[in-house]
Amino acid sequence: MTTPTQADSVTVATYTEYAAAQRAVDYLSDNGFPVDQVSIVGTDVKLVENVLGRLTTGRAALAGALSGGWFGLFVGLLLSIFTTGSSWWAVLLAAVLIGVVWGAIFGGVGHAATRGQRDFSSVKSLVASEYGISVAADQADEARALLTRMNWNDSQAS
Template sequence: MSTPANNPASRLVPNTAQVDYRILKSVAAYEQAQELVDRLSDGGFPVEKTRIVGTGLRSVEQVTGRMTTGKAAGQGALGGLWFGLMIGILFLILAPGNFFLILLLALGFGAVWGAIFGALGHAATRGRRDFSSVQVMEAESYDVLVEASHINQAAQVANGQPMPEQDTEA
């Protein structure tokens, strides 16, 4: 398990326990929190001093339909087409030749292998997951947090007042 000191992201994003954050505003939807931070940014506030924290998290999985081996093969073929296109372009860059032939062969091989792997992957589940779905994380509410040393500035900018002058050691 990675400790915060060993995590490279910890140099960019300080641990909440290491920085004194205060709640600027709690909102019901992420879009509202995003709009508030955007308003702070537009007002010249140093938004790197803010966080959006979702509370009451839950996982929601929306079932989108039945999954069959044929559908899995079709989805695999579509993914394989993209891979084939990438390989075809790479071949065209490294070994110029008959453009259409190279592209058609790469797309064909990509689609066939994608379909095979899609069908095999679905068959390997042996009917334990015969549906497709989209999974998202949702929060009951979102808190816009600001470092305590900047909370008054943020509140003024959020209320539409101009960015106050402040001596900060950034």
């Protein structure tokens, strides 16, 4: 079966938070509803960028060093598989240190190259003002009945 298109689907419930819409779809799934026929549709979507703090060249180098260290650990583990004897730990340590150094260099130089045009770190997310549960038109009544039962059960539990 295919997901319904906007033209042949019906919105059976709306929620102000994505987590609530996700719980509703999970409830439908738990009760045997064919969730391959369900869509969560966000409306009035906007980009929200939360600023985490000031980003200096030193902080960029530190973040690069940490990232490089993790990558070095991964490479070191892979290389140590093929190392004979007890020198596997030296290979691992060398890979981590090389990763830290190169990560710090690339992080610091990369930030310095921006010349202060973006001196902050942030996280971007898409947020909708409303999330609708849409289902195929021929299954809308069944979905509404299940979601009404879910809401009734939730109100009884409170």
